[in-house]
Amino acid sequence: MPPAPLLSTIGFDADDTLWQNEQFFQLTERRFTALLADHAAPEHLSQRLLEAEKRNLRLYGFGVKGFTLSMIETAIEVTEGRAPSAVIAEILAAGREMLEHPVETLPGARETLETLAGRYRIVLVTKGDLFDQERKLAASGLGELFDAVEIVSDKTAATYERVFTRHGDGPARAMMIGNSLKSDVVPVLRAGGWGVHVPHDLTWALEHHDEPVNEPRYRKIAALAEVIDLVETIS
Missing domain, CATH: 1.10.150.240 (Putative phosphatase; domain 2)
Known part of the structure; x- marks a missing residue:
């Protein structure tokens, strides 16, 4: 029997990762x-x-x-x-x-999700007001590309442990992709998962965080579309 893939579930942040916020x-x-x-x-x-x-x-x-x-x-x-x-x-x-306000998806958002959907479990993990996040997801037209959607009050290591256990094989075989080091990267690394930073030109002051060092599961990419090649190196 071939070994299980290293990566089975991919989480995406929403605001300023998939659409402007x-x-x-x-x-x-x-x-x-x-x-x-x-x-x-x-x-x-x-x-x-x-x-x-x-x-x-x-x-x-x-x-x-x-x-x-x-x-x-x-x-x-x-x-x-x-x-x-x-x-x-x-x-x-x-x-x-x-x-x-109308939702403005970011370059590569749909194409990246369409390429990965079906090959991995794709989960939207976003924080904020429930009604507003649901509205933006519906308006984005991306909803059907996700296997699950989690709208949470905050993003912590415990949040990712729960989400990736519920919708995948646990954080060890999961990757989280987002623009915020504080919310999308550092907590998932602490939970044992892969954290991928896709910087956005604008980041709220309360989301700033030092870049992780000596973290073997940390990656930084310049554009969302680079995720497609990145996952191939991990799977």
């Missing part, structure tokens, strides 16, 4: 700082907003809704409770626009 947050942040330009400099507002987001993660989780609430909280703080109702309404409108 961070650019819409940054555009909305610039809109937010312009709204409050009479109260503080853009750099100060951005720092206060980031502090609010970090503080609120445990309450609101990841995604547009938490971001919108953090913008409102920051607006109230920097105006010392005098934020005009028109400003709050504009922030809410910006959040709704983000939740309704």
